Amino acid sequence: MFKIECKVDAEKKIxxxxxxxxxxxxxxxxxxxxVMDLIESTGWTYELNMDQVAYLDSSGLxxxxxxxxxxxxxxxxxxxxxxxxxxxxxxxxxxLDDFFEIS
Amino acid sequence: MFKIECKVDAEKKIxxxxxxxxxxxxxxxxxxxxVMDLIESTGWTYELNMDQVAYLDSSGLxxxxxxxxxxxxxxxxxxxxxxxxxxxxxxxxxxLDDFFEIS
Amino acid sequence: MFTYFQTIxxxxxxSKRRLHDRIKQLIEELPADATYMxxxxxxxxxxxxxxxxxxxxxxxxxxxxxxxxxxxxxxxxEACTNVIKHAYKFNDAMSFDLEIVTSDxxxxxxxxxxxxxxxxxxIPVPNLNEIKEGGLGVFIIRNIxxxxxxxxxxxxGRVRLQMVKILKLRD
Amino acid sequence: MFTYFQTIxxxxxxSKRRLHDRIKQLIEELPADATYMxxxxxxxxxxxxxxxxxxxxxxxxxxxxxxxxxxxxxxxxEACTNVIKHAYKFNDAMSFDLEIVTSDxxxxxxxxxxxxxxxxxxIPVPNLNEIKEGGLGVFIIRNIxxxxxxxxxxxxGRVRLQMVKILKLRD
Ligand SMILES: Nc1ncnc2c1ncn2[C@@H]1O[C@H](COP(=O)(O)OP(=O)(O)O)[C@@H](O)[C@H]1O
Ligand SMILES: Nc1ncnc2c1ncn2[C@@H]1O[C@H](COP(=O)(O)OP(=O)(O)O)[C@@H](O)[C@H]1O
Numbered sequence: 232m233f234k235i236e237c238k239v240d241a242e243k244k245i246x247x248x249x250x251x252x253x254x255x256x257x258x259x260x261x262x263x264x265x266v267m268d269l270i271e272s273t274g275w276t277y278e279l280n281m282d283q284v285a286y287l288d289s290s291g292l293x294x295x296x297x298x299x300x301x302x303x304x305x306x307x308x309x310x311x312x313x314x315x316x317x318x319x320x321x322x323x324x325x326x327l328d329d330f331f332e333i334s
Numbered sequence: 335m336f337k338i339e340c341k342v343d344a345e346k347k348i349x350x351x352x353x354x355x356x357x358x359x360x361x362x363x364x365x366x367x368x369v370m371d372l373i374e375s376t377g378w379t380y381e382l383n384m385d386q387v388a389y390l391d392s393s394g395l396x397x398x399x400x401x402x403x404x405x406x407x408x409x410x411x412x413x414x415x416x417x418x419x420x421x422x423x424x425x426x427x428x429x430l431d432d433f434f435e436i437s
Numbered sequence: 438m439f440t441y442f443q444t445i446x447x448x449x450x451x452s453k454r455r456l457h458d459r460i461k462q463l464i465e466e467l468p469a470d471a472t473y474m475x476x477x478x479x480x481x482x483x484x485x486x487x488x489x490x491x492x493x494x495x496x497x498x499x500x501x502x503x504x505x506x507x508x509x510x511x512x513x514x515e516a517c518t519n520v521i522k523h524a525y526k527f528n529d530a531m532s533f534d535l536e537i538v539t540s541d542x543x544x545x546x547x548x549x550x551x552x553x554x555x556x557x558x559x560i561p562v563p564n565l566n567e568i569k570e571g572g573l574g575v576f577i578i579r580n581i582x583x584x585x586x587x588x589x590x591x592x593x594g595r596v597r598l599q600m601v602k603i604l605k606l607r608d
Numbered sequence: 609m610f611t612y613f614q615t616i617x618x619x620x621x622x623s624k625r626r627l628h629d630r631i632k633q634l635i636e637e638l639p640a641d642a643t644y645m646x647x648x649x650x651x652x653x654x655x656x657x658x659x660x661x662x663x664x665x666x667x668x669x670x671x672x673x674x675x676x677x678x679x680x681x682x683x684x685x686e687a688c689t690n691v692i693k694h695a696y697k698f699n700d701a702m703s704f705d706l707e708i709v710t711s712d713x714x715x716x717x718x719x720x721x722x723x724x725x726x727x728x729x730x731i732p733v734p735n736l737n738e739i740k741e742g743g744l745g746v747f748i749i750r751n752i753x754x755x756x757x758x759x760x761x762x763x764x765g766r767v768r769l770q771m772v773k774i775l776k777l778r779d
Binding site: 356358359360389391392393395396397399400419420423424427428429430433 | 482483485486489503504507510511514515518521522565566568569570571573574576577580581
Binding site: 288316 | 675686692693736742744745751752
C-alpha cells in the first residue's frame with residue numbers, strides 16, 4: 232500500500248507531497264511520475280514529507296536524485312522533510328545527506 | 335509478545351485480567367497459571383478483558399473451559415468481555431458462546 | 438468490520454465430490470506465477486507465532502482481508518499445534534515442514550511431519566453438546582477450510598496434512 | 609530510538625580473513641534448531657514487498673530490533689531488485705528463489721537466480737562524490753551486511769548471492 236497526497240499553496244508556490252509507504256523500485260516509479268506531472272515551469276518549491284516512510288532503498292534514492300535534477304532544471308527547489316531514522320541512515324551511508332536539502 | 339495485567343477491586347470482589355496478545359497453546363498456559371494463582375477461595379468474579387486479543391484457537395478455548403470449571407468450583411464467576419470478531423467467531427463455531435458468559 | 442470473501446462451500450457447488458474434484462484440479466494446475474514457500478521449523482510452541490507471521494505476510498500480499506486471514510492463521514496453528522502436541526508429544530528436538538502455495542485462486546497450506554502411528558480415520562468427531570477442554574482443533578480446521586486432507590506414507594511414517602482455501606474460481 | 613545490536617565488524621575481529629573464516633564456520637555448523645525458509649517467487653517488483661514482509665516475520669520472531677530489521681530488509685530488497693532489473697531485465701515470466709536461515713547466532717539470506725553472463729568481479733564500486741541516479745545497491749549491501757558472497761555456477765548459469773548478518777558470536 233503506497234499512497235501520495237499533494238497539497239498546493241499557490242501563493243507561496245509550494246507543493247507538499249505526503250508520501251505514505253515503502254519506497255522501493257515499484258513505488259519509486261509511482262512517486263516519480265506523480266511529482267513529474269506536477270512540476271511547474273519555474274520557481275516553485277517541492278516538499279516531500281517522508282514522515283510515513285519507514286523504508287527507502289537505492290531505487291528510492293535514485294528517483295530522488297532524478298527529481299532533484301529535474302526540479303532544479305525548472306528553477307525549482309526540492310526539500311525533503313521528516314525523515315525517519317532508518318531512512319536517514321540510507322542517505323548518510325551513501326553520503327547523499329549533503330546533496331539533498333533534508334530536515 | 336503476550337502480556338497480562340490484573341486489577342483487583344477487593345470491595346466488589348472482582349479481578350479484571352487485561353489480556354494482550356495471541357492466545358495459542360503457549361500463551362494459554364501462561365494465562366491459565368496466572369489466573370489460577372489468583373483464584374480466591376470463594377465468591378469472587380473474574381473478568382477477562384479480551385479487547386487486545388485478536389487471535390484465539392482451540393488451545394485458548396480449552397484453557398477457558400478449564401478456568402471456568404475451576405472458578406465455578408471455587409464458587410466464583412468467570413466473565414469474558416470485549417471479544418473481537420475473529421475471536422467471537424471461534425466461540426460461535428464451537429458452540430461455546432452459550433457456555434460462557436460473554437459480552 | 439470484516440469483509441468475508443466468497444469462499445466456495447459444498448452448498449454452492451452441487452456435491453462434495455464435485456467440489457473436491459474442482460479443488461484437486463485447481464491445485465494440480467497451479468499457474469506459473471504461483472508463489473511457493475517452504476519452512477523447516479522446530480517442533481515447539483514458540484514456532485507457532487513465527488508461522489502465523491509468515492501467513493500474515495502471504496495473506497497481506499494477496500490483499501485478502503481480515504476474515505480469510507484469520508481462518509488461515511487459525512487452521513494452520515491448529516494443525517501445527519497437533520503435530521507438536523500429539524505427534525511429537527512436546528519433544529522439541531523434532532522438527533516439521535510447512536509449505537504454502539498461493540495463487541490468485543487458491544491458498545494451500547501443507548504440514549509435513551513424522552508420525553508412524555497416526556491413523557487419520559481415528560480422529561474423533563466432537564459432540565459439541567458436551568463441554569470438554571479439548572477435541573476441537575480438527576473440527577475447527579475442517580469447518581473453516583474448503584478442503585482438508587490427511588495422507589500418510591506407511592513406510593516412512595511421514596504424514597501430510599493438506600488444507601486448502603479457495604479464493605476465487607476460474608471459468 | 610533504535611537499539612543497534614552489536615554486530616561484529618572487521619575492526620572488532622582482527623582481520624577480514626579471520627572474520628570470514630569465523631562466519632563460514634558459523635554457517636557450516638548451524639545448530640539443530642535453526643529455522644529454514646525457502647521461497648520461490650516471480651521476478652517482478654511486487655514480490656519485493658512480500659519478501660520484506662517475510663523478513664519482518666523472521667526478524668520479529670528473533671526479537672532483533674528495528675536497526676537489524678531495517679538492514680536485513682534493505683540488503684535483501686537491493687539484492688532482489690538487482691535480479692529483477694539486471695539479470696531478468698524486468699521479464700516477469702522469470703522466477704527466483706530465496707532462502708533464509710536463522711539461528712540465535714546468524715541471519716543468512718541467499719538469493720538464487722539465473723544469469724549466465726554475470727561476472728561479480730565486474731560490479732563497479734561507486735564514487736560517492738559523483739552524484740548519480742544508480743549504482744548504489746551493491747555498495748549498500750556490502751556496507752550493511754557482515755558477509756556478502758556472489759558465486760556462479762558456470763554450466764547452469766545459476767548465481768547465488770549469500771548475505772550474512774551475525775547476531776552474536778559463539779566463542
Ligand atoms: N497430528 C496428529 N497426530 C496424531 N494424532 C492427532 C493429530 N491430530 C489430531 N490427532 C488426534 O485427534 C484428536 C483430536 O484432535 P483435536 O481436534 O486437535 O483436539 P485436541 O488436540 O484438543 O485433542 C487428538 O486428541 C489426537 O488423538
Ligand atoms: N544480479 C545482478 N545481475 C547482473 N548484474 C548485476 C547484478 N547486480 C548488480 N549488477 C551489476 O552491477 C551494477 C551495480 O549494481 P547496483 O549497485 O545495484 O546499482 P544499480 O542497480 O543502480 O545499477 C549494475 O548496474 C549491474 O551492471
